[in-house]
Structures are given as structure tokens and as C-alpha cells.
Amino acid sequence: MNFNINNLKNIALSHKAKFEKLSVKIRKLNSQKADKLFHDLHHKEFKKIDCLKCANCCKTLGPRLKDADIEKLSKHLKIKPSEFFSKYLKIDDDNDYVFQSMPCPFLAGDNFCLVYNSRPKACKEYPHTNQKNILGILNVCLKNTQICPIVFLIFKKLETELQINKK
Numbered sequence: 001m002n003f004n005i006n007n008l009k010n011i012a013l014s015h016k017a018k019f020e021k022l023s024v025k026i027r028k029l030n031s032q033k034a035d036k037l038f039h040d041l042h043h044k045e046f047k048k049i050d051c052l053k054c055a056n057c058c059k060t061l062g063p064r065l066k067d068a069d070i071e072k073l074s075k076h077l078k079i080k081p082s083e084f085f086s087k088y089l090k091i092d093d094d095n096d097y098v099f100q101s102m103p104c105p106f107l108a109g110d111n112f113c114l115v116y117n118s119r120p121k122a123c124k125e126y127p128h129t130n131q132k133n134i135l136g137i138l139n140v141c142l143k144n145t146q147i148c149p150i151v152f153l154i155f156k157k158l159e160t161e162l163q164i165n166k167k
């Protein structure tokens, strides 16, 4: 599928009902089988998308930062954590540390991450489709079909593999 990242949200929204129906079927799988399905597709679909041509997660979503992330980034930037907080962070409605604004302040014009080796854990793990216990984050994955083309493609492939809505 040829992606224009600007259209992903609309395309994914048009698949929302089908993907929700698919999730009901996924939830009936045992946890190990669900993990294996997602992990295999994660590796296949990741090869098809160039994150440097996308950066949609860095432009729109942004990570939740933990204390360890803040320490690492402050060290990387050679500033105190308190200065890092006042320059870059705020606390959101869920009481999590997030960037004050998006796109991420560390996203360069060429979509490279300026703090790549010290980036937050949540950035390293995004889009989470190779994590253990995928059933526990299935709702997050569903939402991510609207942000990450890799997750969208995984759900499209799962549709075929689990024989949902085949015409």
C-alpha cells in the first residue's frame, strides 16, 4: 500500500469499525499466539516503511518521559534536570511528563532525532507492536493505526490472516 502519511488518519478511520471487529477476534487468541502474530508482522512491516520519511510519532504523539529519561536527556544536553524540565516539559492531565509542544523539540528538519542515543524509552519502544503481552495494549495499538503506518499495515495483514471481512 502506498502511504501518504497525511492521509493515514483518514484511511485508518475508514477502517476503524473493521479493526475493532478484528480486535474482538484477536482478544480470543491466547496471549502467546497473539504475541507471535504481532511480532512476526512487526518485523515484516517495519522493513517496508522508512521512519525517516514519516516521523509522524515524533511530530504528533510524543513520549511520556520517566525520571530515568529526564536524567539521561539532561546529561546528554549537559544541563540540570530542573532546567530540562522548565525548557522542554510539562505535566499532562494524566500526571505524566510530556514535551511542552509537538513536534518534538529534538526532531530535526530531516526527521533525524537529535538525541537519538539518549531518546526516551517510550520512543525506543514505539509503536510497541513487538512488546510482550500485546493483548494488554491492544487498545493502544488500535489508536496507533491512525498514527503509525506500520501498525496500520499490521492490522491490515491480521485482517487477512484471521479471515475477517474477506469479500
Ligand code: SF4
Binding pocket: 049, 050, 051, 052, 054, 055, 056, 057, 058, 126, 127, 147, 148, 149, 150, 151
Ligand atoms: S514508528 Fe511509525 S509513526 Fe514513527 S516514524 Fe516509524 S513509521 Fe512513522
Ligand code: SF4
Binding pocket: 057, 058, 062, 063, 104, 105, 106, 107, 108, 112, 113, 114, 115, 116, 119, 120, 123
Ligand atoms: S526524542 Fe527523538 S525519537 Fe523521541 S519523539 Fe523526539 S525526535 Fe522522536
